[in-house]
């Protein structure tokens with residue numbers, strides 16, 4: 442039995458993402474974390490964030506629950522001054538650690554620590570090979586230069602880096618150049634056309650999604666799937682649904698998400714607060730929370746929004762996006778429909 446099957450069957454939280462902060466030093470136009478402007482964009486003060494002691498306790502509970510892959514993200518995770526202490530403790534507990542960052546705040550100290558602590562991978566957001574276009578998206582002049590310099594330094598130290606490039610109207614002409622830059626830097630590369638709404642319910646970001654005809658075009662481009670490196674974009678298509686077609690997806694079965702304030706959700710894309718780690722330990726929430734148990738018993742046959750859909754075979758429906766964007770976990774997902782139609786039409790046209 443492979444590890445995914447084993448963890449699905451036994452309900453082991455194989456992969457957990459912890460967002461350590463909502464704060465960020467950039468102002469990316471499409472960011473899903475609250476507002477862009479000033480204080481609100483920065484979010485709750487650090488006093489509300491889990492502190493190092495709380496995080497270390499949670500890491501121990503996750504290790505006990507069988508978690509193997511730990512992703513640390515934000516906001517901008519490098520704004521946590523204790524990030525290296527957190528990673529060090531996670532590594533003593535034998536987690537494979539991934540870090541998601543915008544790459545601008547990495548100094549020699551952090552890059553050396555990443556190397557010594559053998560991170561599994563560092564994912565860095567990069568929107569263009571052109572500094573002006575990238576900085577136009579991040580809202581901070583000079584950010585491209587810092588990010589690219591730090592990717593280069595990490596690669597020189599042998600750290601595995603994956604560039605993540607959301608593809609929007611603003612950078613649709615850049616993605617092939619980002620691929621070439623990633624190749625030059627010796628980094629992996631993954632593109633994602635699915636821009637998500639903000640976590641305060643604002644849907645303005647959806648306007649940045651590329652036009653349907655552009656989507657159809659990029660879906661026919663092997664470079665979009667990582668070219669020779671053959672990497673799949675990290676979009677709403679979660680492979681687990683291809684393996685277990687009776688469950689909605691892996692959310693709450695073998696993955697989950699922990700917010701900067703200690704809320705546990707079934708997935709980063711599925712903001713159903715199933716309990717807070719300041720009130721309960723992880724084991725209790727994972728095995729007893731009514732919300733977690735409810736998600737876990739849902740089956741594909743319960744999805745009522747997709748009856749007689751012509752695009753079903755091209756669809757990688759994400760219940761989280763259906764819930765966020767369309768208000769119904771078991772209904773149709775506009776994002777999935779948009780992607781499935783582009784895939785289906787491409788095939789029907791003979792692409």
Ligand code: SF4
Nearest residue numbers: 679690692708759761
């Ligand atoms: S909620 Fe969406 S992103 Fe999360 S595991 Fe399910 S399909 Fe994937």
Ligand code: SF4
Nearest residue numbers: 747750756774778781
């Ligand atoms: S989400 Fe949309 S494309 Fe997917 S099966 Fe439902 S109606 Fe069809």
